[in-house]
Amino acid sequence: MNMLRYGYITGPLLGALWMVVLATTIAVAMSFATGDPFRPVIWLSLLWGGIVGFGAVQHQVERPLAAALVAAGTAVLGLAGLAPIAIGETTSVIGSVFAWGVLGAIAAWTTLSILEECLPGALTRHEFEEAVIRFMTGFGYIFFTAIVLIPFYVMVMTSLKNQAELIKNPLDFSIDLSKGTDLFRSYFELFLDFNFGSYLWTSFYISILTVLITLLFAIPGAYAVARLRFQGRAAFSRSILLIYMVPMIVLALPIYIAFSMLGLRNSVIGIVMIYPVTTIPVALYMLQGYFRGLPAEVEEAGLMDGLSRLAVIWKITLPLSLPAMASVSLYVFMIAWNEFLLAFMLLDDPSKFTLTRGIASLNSSEIPRQHLMAGSVIATVPIMALFLGLERFMTKGLTAGSVKG
Amino acid sequence: MTTSTPPVGTGALSRREARLAWGLLLPTVLAVSLVVILPLLAIFWISFKPVGLADLRPPTPIVRADIRGDAEAVGDEVTVRYRLRNSSQDQVISGVTLTQDWPEGLEPIGIDERCNISGARIFCDLGDLEGGFRDQIRIPARAGQAFLDAGGRLAGDPVMTGTVDNILTNADFTLENFARVFDGNEFWGVLGVTLFYTVFGTVGALVFGLFASLLLNKSFRGQGILRGLYLFPYVAPVIAVAFAWVLLFDPFSGSANALLVQMGVTDSSIDFFGQKPLALIMVTVFEIWRYFPLSFLFILARMQSIDSDMYEAADMDGASPFQVFWALSLPQLLGILSVLFLLRFIWTFNKFDDIFLLTGGNAGTRTLTVNVYEQAFAVSNIGAGAAVAVIIFCCLLIFSFFFFRYGNQEDGL
Structure with a gap:
């Protein structure tokens, strides 16, 4: 380990590894953006990255100048066929020069940042580990952002293409803006021919009803568990958690049988009866945690002034816990909106499909895949918009209740 | 003068309070017993019945x-x-x-x-x-x-x-369902797949969540955006992201394969969700991808509540960053990590949708939960499906024993 802690070794080593990371990232990004072949060359990346790292530990040049120099150098190397990113015959020259320039500039700038405190010669353990951590942090940001974004990017872009384009080059996600509204053809077809408007509406009101019914049941229950003393309180709060852990598939089978016999299959009422029960335990659990955190004195003052318990809940506890209500509602809405298993098992009639069930029905070889992806986008966008708009509540709701998967 | 003694037993007031409490809980108790307890009892009953899918239509x-x-x-x-x-x-x-x-x-x-x-x-x-x-x-x-x-x-x-004569209510009982489920090597194969999926899915999600929360445990511009972004996989509907993955890794027209071929990693395209060991690895990777945000959220919340004095002291004593992580951060996070592990273990074990949508349980990815569906609907043997469900429930009871035994009540649970 001590061998590594010399500026002349640490610098080139981290520089080389970092260049591999960057070259791969930019090659993948360019491939996805243009559809043209870009390929990282590992040994060239190691070589040039090592040299950049070696130069970086000298700290002789300011970052902007270094970035410009290395960018120009990489572009020249690229034209000579020796850059860390190789191109295919069909790749456009502008695109390639852009890729090389960006790679060079980012590599020089970030390598200098990573090796900020590293000077030639022996490094302290502190300096060395800081550099390694900066390297890993950079890698982490790129890695996580890429793995999260790529599936969503593919989802959105696929929905804007047509079958022929998809088969010709599965990597080409560039968008032909000249097509205008024709880009959204899959969406129009889904709404016009596949009844997605009605699915969207069904999903929406089922989710809203689920939220309302859940709150109606969970608020009094949570209050009782949080505030009132009664025998069996501890046992009750444990059994909530236990119920919360029963897998849905185990319950889905008897529910399917019962619904088949009662004629509740293929009915929205049946779904609205089942969904809240799956969310009541988690809502109750989240709310009782919040109620416990509220000062009891305020409620006691209300009781002293002659309010009944129910009036106390209505007039004091609920207004105080509006933020928690928002979190719980959002979380329950998300569960109901995303629910797939029960909708899949209990609904067969296309006029009563929820959105998730509707997407499942698109999964056949006769329906082009851009429709499937357009359906997925339609299901994802509302919940994402809600999530981004109310992130504060959502995050809180998730941390409080998301022991559930 | 009478001596006052403290009241013994439950007084009228506390009885009234208990009555009110049960009154408030009654709707929940009724609904839950109707939809959870009753089906659980039913599943035990059905698991001993020779009943097929066709028998549901009398x-x-x-x-x-x-x-x-x-x-x-x-x-x-x-x-x-x-x-x-x-x-x-x-x-x-x-x-x-x-x-x-x-x-x-x-x-x-x-x-x-x-x-x-x-x-x-x-x-x-x-x-x-x-x-x-x-x-x-x-x-x-x-x-x-x-x-x-x-x-x-x-x-x-x-x-x-x-x-x-209704097959579900008559006195016809059989052990054949369980015999069928335990029959041959299949059951142990399914159990093995389930354990692989559960253990690696849980540990992977925890490790990646820990990594991601280390990244975001500092304030910088865009931290909020990244935090929101990293939660995407968990918030999006499972059906949407599962199909996006299936298309991404499609052997014929998937972008991932095109990319790998172009980069010279492979010569021919790989059937990610259709090959024996690879499909199981892929569904596990999907599980990690989808649920790392959850562990990330919990671990980040815990990290931000750690007192910074300790870190300053460690810095004064000349501890290196890795030493600080091993000796200070990790022990502080051990509580939340173990709780998360238990909970995620149970939930990954119970997971059905993800695998069902990705592979349908084919190519060696059939877990116990997928097996319930396979037996009940694909093979049309409801009884056997119920028997698998009973086995899952028994496993769950064992897990929750561990959970209540070792789950730390202070860590928010």
Whole structure:
């Protein structure tokens, strides 16, 4: 380990590894953006990255100048066929020069940042580990952002293409803006021919009803568990958690049988009866945690002034816990909106499909895949918009209740 | 003067409080027992029953009634015909009867021995119908004026009654379902797949969550955006992201394969979700991808509540960053990590949707939960599906014992 802690070794080593990371990232990004072949060359990346790292530990040049120099150098190397990113015959020259320039500039700038405190010669353990951590942090940001974004990017872009384009080059996600509204053809077809408007509406009101019914049941229950003393309180709060852990598939089978016999299959009422029960335990659990955190004195003052318990809940506890209500509602809405298993098992009639069930029905070889992806986008966008708009509540709701998967 | 003693037992006030508490809990208790407890009991019951998917549609006696022959004038002869059958091929329907309004002005000439016409009704006692039973009842009759005036039609539909021996409620029990489930190597294969998926999925999600929260445990511009972004996989509907993955890794037109071929990693495209060991690894990777945000959220929340004094002290003492992580951060996070591990373990074990959507349980990815569906719906053997569900439930009981035994109550649970 001590061998590594010399500026002349640490610098080139981290520089080389970092260049591999960057070259791969930019090659993948360019491939996805243009559809043209870009390929990282590992040994060239190691070589040039090592040299950049070696130069970086000298700290002789300011970052902007270094970035410009290395960018120009990489572009020249690229034209000579020796850059860390190789191109295919069909790749456009502008695109390639852009890729090389960006790679060079980012590599020089970030390598200098990573090796900020590293000077030639022996490094302290502190300096060395800081550099390694900066390297890993950079890698982490790129890695996580890429793995999260790529599936969503593919989802959105696929929905804007047509079958022929998809088969010709599965990597080409560039968008032909000249097509205008024709880009959204899959969406129009889904709404016009596949009844997605009605699915969207069904999903929406089922989710809203689920939220309302859940709150109606969970608020009094949570209050009782949080505030009132009664025998069996501890046992009750444990059994909530236990119920919360029963897998849905185990319950889905008897529910399917019962619904088949009662004629509740293929009915929205049946779904609205089942969904809240799956969310009541988690809502109750989240709310009782919040109620416990509220000062009891305020409620006691209300009781002293002659309010009944129910009036106390209505007039004091609920207004105080509006933020928690928002979190719980959002979380329950998300569960109901995303629910797939029960909708899949209990609904067969296309006029009563929820959105998730509707997407499942698109999964056949006769329906082009851009429709499937357009359906997925339609299901994802509302919940994402809600999530981004109310992130504060959502995050809180998730941390409080998301022991559930 | 009387000495005051503290009250013994429950007083009126506390009794009232308890009554109120149970009153408030009653709706929840009722709903939960109806939809959770009852189905759980039912699943134990069904797991000992020889019941298939077809048995859910109970056999019924089916009848079609029509009039043969044209009645144009008074005195024309027609035949009232009832065509009967048992909808089931193998089950007996007992005590079957047929009732219908007898049209006015139609005078029966002969009568089937099973039937009699009295007043304006025909009533037939058909006894027991064997499986696959088919028969006709013909009643010749002479048309009168009133019948012709009414258009020469039968009035209304015939009503059939009969009782069926219901497979779900009779006293027929069998251990065959369990024998079937444990049969051969299949069960141990399924269990092995489940454990692989659960253990690696849970540990992977925890490790990646820890990594991600280390990245975001500092304030910088865009931290909020990244935090929101990293939660995307968990918030999006599972069906949408699962299909996006399936298309991304499609062997023929998937972008991932095109990318790998272009970069020279492989020569021919890889069937990610269709090959034996690879498919299981891929569904596990999907599980990690989808649930690392959750662990990330919990771990980040815990990290931000760690006192920074300790870190300053460690810095003063010259501890290196890695030493600080191993010696300070990790021990502080151990509580939340173990709770998360237990919870995620249980939940990954229970996971159904993800694998079902990605591979449908093919290519060596059939876990216990997918097996419930396979047995009940693909093989149409509800009993065997229930037996698998019972096994899952027993595993769950064992896990939750560990959870309540070792789960730390202070860590928010």
